[in-house]
Amino acid sequence: MQHKQERVAVIGAGSWGTALSIVLADNGHEVRLWGHKQAQIDEINEKHTNEKYLPNIILPKNIKGFFSLEEALNEINIIVIAVPTKAIREVIGKIREFQKTPLTIVHVSKGIEPDTLLRISEMIEEEMPKELLKDLIVLSGPSHAEEVSLRHPTTVTVSSKNMVAAEKIQDLFINQHFRVYTNPDLIGVEIGGALKNIIALAAGVSDGIGYGDNAKAALITRGLAEISRLGTKMGANPLTFAGLAGIGDLIVTCTSVHSRNWRAGNLLGKGHSLDDVLNSMGMVVEGVRTTKAAHQLAKKYNVTMPITNALYDVLFNNVKGKDAVDSLMARVKTHEMEDLTNIVDGRTLLEK
16 A cells, blocks of 8 residues: 655554554654653664563664654654543643644544543643644554554544544555544544443453353443443444444453453452552553543433443442442343434434
């Protein structure tokens, strides 16, 4: 595939930011990878590795590490934001201080801000002056950084309020290993990407307890019903949750040892405390903060989210994982089709 050569800054030199830098570099773009640790940037520039986050991977030579955010963004008009949700406002605030020209921002983080209950695109829009924000695109889907860096086949989705801009980002990233689809449902793509981390934590808890595939299949399926219920109430298209940003991301995050949310849940299920788990991970576990946000969203929109509520109790109310799973099994009986039939414009999906 021929790509028009661009100069792109990737903000966040963790595993996902680095893996996406490899995709962009493979496509012939000049990539500036920003990180907040000088030693890590020196390693990227001198050894072409990022061992803490992507062990045994050699980075292409057209990825250059930057410690200065201002230098990284000099003469740049496309940036990829790959920092944890809790760092989004801080990073955009720093960019705002020196940026003079409008930016196309692609965000690849997955989360919802507790208390404000804002999606990441909404947080960026709040922090970035309108005159500096040309377009805002989200990239999401079933994509472990470890596999992307090995150039294993991966498919993702891009979405934006401006679909012409989304198609440009599709062209920027797409190659023979990394297939990119477009989806106009920005809300659904962001909600699916954020909430699947909650279900992955729960799946990890179930596996940690020693429950089997039956329990995990139930959690994934019922988890998808919860995500769809809340997402449609927030304005998403329910069909998005049947796609890459919904069931696709849910499957990969709930079933893979690469998933830090699954690994964190697994340790919780084995009896470790939340503090010990988070200290031992060495990377941000987005699902923990997102569980708090989703618990608040469920109340705000009056949506039933039993798995989210059970996990909230495990994380924040000292309920044991086994007790939480057992309480889910003991819930009042209900009809499956009540959940599978989402209301869209007064009609059910089954009627459309």
